[in-house]
Amino acid sequence: MSLAILSSGVLLGFDLIPVRVEVHVGTGLPSFTIVGMPDVGVRESRERVRAAILNSGYSFPAARITVNLAPADIPKDSGRFDLAIALGVLLASGQLQREESTPTAQAEPPDMDPYFFAGELSLTGAVVVVGNALALARGVLQQFPQKTVVLPLASARIAAHVPGAKIVAVHSLPHAVQFLCGAEPAEPVQKSPLSAPTQHSACLSEVQGQQQGRLALEYAASGGHSLLFSGPPGVGKSMLAQRLPGLLPALDSQQQLDVAILYQMQSHAESSLQLTAIPPYRAPHHSCSMAAMVGGGRVIRPGEISLAHHGVLFMDELPEFDRRVLESLREPLETGEILVSRINQRCRFPAQFQLVAAMNPCPCGYFGHKQLLCRCSADQVMRYQQKLSGPLLDRIDLFVMLPYEPQPKVAMATSEGSDSVRQRVLRARQKQKERQGCLNAHLHGEALQHYVQLTHDAEQLLNHAAQKWSWSLRVVHRVQRVSRTIADVAESTETRAEHVALAMQFRDQMHANSL
Structure with missing residues (x-):
């Protein structure tokens, strides 16, 4: 031969x-x-x-x-x-x-x-x-x-x-x-030892007050929705976001394998392997480059959005990120994957992450504060808020304005912990998997219209709001998905007007502190 x-x-x-x-x-x-x-x-x-x-x-x-x-x-x-x-x-x-x-x-x-x-x-x-x-x-x-x-x-x-x-x-x-050649048989291969994963120990009971933010966090976890917190410094935006992984269900074996492959590609570490059921949590700094966020390099490696696959991507100080980095989120938020193109290569990485972002309403952070005076001019506030483009905001499901809440002199009662909230999240997710085979946030096209099941009153309310605020079809679909999640948490088989009204309330908060 x-x-x-x-x-x-x-x-x-x-x-x-x-x-x-x-x-x-x-x-x-x-x-x-x-x-x-x-x-x-x-x-x-x-x-x-x-x-x-x-x-x-x-x-x-x-x-x-x-x-x-x-x-x-x-x-x-x-x-x-x-x-x-x-x-x-x-x-x-x-x-x-x-x-x-x-x-x-x-x-x-x-x-x-x-x-x-x-x-x-x-x-x-x-x-x-x-x-x-x-x-x-x-x-x-x-x-x-x-x-x-x-x-x-x-x-x-x-x-x-x-x-x-x-x-x-x-x-x-x-x-x-x-x-x-058959001279020596194949020997059984022993699996390599697994390295210990990092535990998410933060509990929701540590967050005092901010009931609206806690509720939005539960809905986001239940339906896989993206979430944006806005408010002055110190009100608990980052604290709430860091507790989202503790509300999510454990990864199944296929998801664990996906995450392990991505982390191995990123680190090129062949001596150890981490297979964990804990959803990944990534929190890149706002100085993060385009290549670090979406992936790249001479040897193309996955970026932060892919390392957050099947988990949470937390972006604090959202307007401080480079505009190109922010706009790069639009494709993966819609499709669940990212295509990285270089001179002679075009690589695909999965990026089905749950975006949680936080921002101040203005550069100084106190625009709209009830007690502290904002030091920014109207032009500064407008330029700061316009760093987030309309197409990007269209792809975010829940908007929550967290107000300043004075701390009481007497200690507040212990808030509900992550374990009890997580049980409701698991029940809501189980309903979605049994009904349509995916989370509500991933419903598209005919499946969205088939499974949301708006009542007549709910449909009229949504149509009226869409005409009044000139919502795009993408925004209408996102309100429908959130409404279905609210109904699932409430253990309702149909999506009623009160569910749509609450979803619209979370959408309307986007303009609460806008000029």
Whole structure:
């Protein structure tokens, strides 16, 4: 056999792109060429593969060797193709033979079709760790469930956490050859230990007063809605937002895997893995750059909105963020994912996060305060509030103006804690999952009209408000979703006028402290 074909792959964002490794050993002057849009790391594979083959006791063919990584229009990076290339060279040069072949029978090469290879080779022939093994294994399972993933030992122990994935660990090139030729059986792969997750210990009982804010937080948690708190400094905006993760249900196994893959992509840490049922909570500083928020870099990594996938993204001092950063939230708030485009790459990352934001009504923070005087001019207040564009505000479901509440001299009664509120949230979410298979915040199109079920009075009230305030269709739909969530918390099968009125009240608070 002068031609060998093996399976490998490259990650573009969250997606696995299959790569066919074609190795041809032909006549001609000795050379070793890799084609198929390889980067520097892949081109260096020639030297690693040559040294690994020789130091493993095999012969490197004195022939014209051509390696094609197809499709050619997909950029390839890193040394993850080393193992597949080395095995392809050995197979195409006739150095691999199945163990059961006899001297009298024609030698048969091993079948490479059932396997997916990823591994970098050292000069000694050892197979060293590759990045993002969890995403590789999950991608192979989704696209080629019949294939077995051959990985370095450390990477295989991480990939073993993917339920249903077929994983084989090899520690060297000779070990891989022995396994493929049937001389050595595959050993069970032990899962890598998990690192301890960070606990969300903040309880809602620590928040005194602000009943309107607490109610909005419960509705946001129940329906997965985005939420914006506005008010003077010190009234509890950040305190309320930090308690939202404690109201959310635990992540299921698939969500845990999604979050773990994203964090592994961001950190490139292969020695530890964190699988946790606790929803992620991200709170980027307002100086956060565009690339840090949506993802980017020379090697594209997920940004803050993707690291908050299945969790909470808290943006404090919202108007202080760069305008481009704020506008970048519009796409993921609508679609639940983000497309990061660079010169020769276009990567997709999931970003189904729950946005909770906080802001002051003006630069000094005291516009509309009952006791303290605002030091800002009308022009300053207007410019500050106009940093948030209309299209972005259209994509926020709940607006709450938190007023200043004087602290009483006598300690207030203990507020309701997170545990009891969380039980109501879980019941409301369970109703939504049983009824429509998703949260109310994710209802769109015909499903929205079918499941909201407005009564006649509620529909008239909503239509009148939409005409009076010139609401866009997007705003009307968001009011409908919030109304359905309020009805679910109230354990009502239909969405009545009082539910719509309360949802409209949360919408109207957007203009409470506007000029």
